[in-house]
Amino acid sequence: MTKAVRVHQVGGPEVLTYEDVDVPPPGQGEVRMRQHAVGLNFIDTYYRTGLYKAPALPFIAGNEASGEVVSVGPGVTNFHPGDRVAYYFNLGGYASERNIPADKLVKLPDMITHEQAAVLMLKGLTVFYLLHKTFRVETGHRVLIHAAAGGIGLLACQWAKALGANVIGTVGSKEKAELALANGCDHVILYNEEDFVARVKQISRGELCDVVYDGVGKTTFPGSLSCLKPRGMFVSFGNASGPVPPFSLLELNNHGSLFATRPKLNDYVSKRSELIEAADTMFAAVINGKLHVPIHHAYALKDAQKAHRDLESRATTGASILRP
Incomplete structure (x- = not known):
């Protein structure tokens, strides 16, 4: 069993429920990862309220996180236990451990922290496609x-x-x-x-x-x-x-x-090659000093309700993370 924040019915922040969930062994093409930091985003509130429809209820909220590989499922050859990884993936992020398709993961350069990665995989990749692909800023x-x-x-x-x-x-x-x-x-x-x-x-x-x-x-x-x-x-x-x-x-x-x-991020990183190009460009911008990652708020995963209230009331600045 692991801890996660699930939504059993859509609504206000009070529907975010911190509880035990079972995580099975990783399946074909999957990786099990232990998460060190989870990104907090407005899109999380859209799914919670029902503005964006989740595939089913209940669901685990959250769309970006970073951590380390615990084990790999059949067919996974490019990731190994101990690898530092991060992802953007619809739902499932508000958890201490989870399974995720290996093709949605990227490996973290040594100079990128888990906290930075947890807010870069959605927010940073979004900025990448907005400024480089949707409209090429020059x-x-x-x-x-x-x-x-x-x-x-x-x-x-x-x-x-x-x-x-x-x-x-x-x-x-x-x-x-x-x-x-x-x-x-x-x-x-x-x-x-x-x-x-x-x-x-x-x-x-x-x-x-x-x-x-x-x-x-x-x-x-x-x-x-x-x-x-x-x-x-x-x-x-x-x-x-x-x-x-x-x-x-x-x-x-x-x-x-x-x-x-x-636009939406999914349509700009739908191919593995697009995801790698975007992540490499983004990580390089951070390492080269062009991009500083402003993380101004950190909450315990169990305090996800407060995190959502702060976000929706415009009480936050910069990026926020949840710590499992």
Whole structure:
């Protein structure tokens, strides 16, 4: 038996249940791993509330973690007991030990800690595909990043700046503004005190942005469209304030022949080769000093309810982890 946090019915943080679960021996192509750190993400709340539908109830929450290999199942030849590994995989992460398909694992370089890996495998890989694949950020681009002081936001600001972009971020407090500025933002907008569209126009001298990365959703739409120059791209990758409401495609025309996309990580790392490319690039950015991993909060796994309450109330900055 091992400890895990399961959801027996969707709802608020109170449905996260810390309990004993049985983990069978790893099956064909699987690895059993002992987890040292688990990433906390807004997507975890989407599954918990039922916004994203889990395959079945009950389910174990969590989508990224790191640890070490305990044993391997039949057919696994590229991983061995003692290997340091990490993964992004839908559900099953909030546990002390688990089985996972070997092809979803990556080996950790010696210079990457378990804590760093636990927040990089979803948040870091998300930033990788957003900035390198969905819209390729290059020197001279002006980018707007909503929730710039969040787990993804701080990584995105750093990496966009390292790629040569001019970075504008929106945040909810002066403390978060200072954090964003220290992590690559050239300009920070306090969205509770300022009209972020008007400020973007002022900062850019009317030239607007090449791309908007929006993980907030309902409250920042449609303002995000008004921040884009003609043929700019609106990238909606999260729903922290609720889903973007349905809108007419004519809105994209009216704002200057805009592009809009709603990507997800799974579609950018569906092939093993894509996962390895993304992880290698991301780990190299950390090792080379381009990317600092800001872990500001750590909770015991048994305190997952509190972690979710803090996350949803916007009480956290940077990345958060759970310790099994």
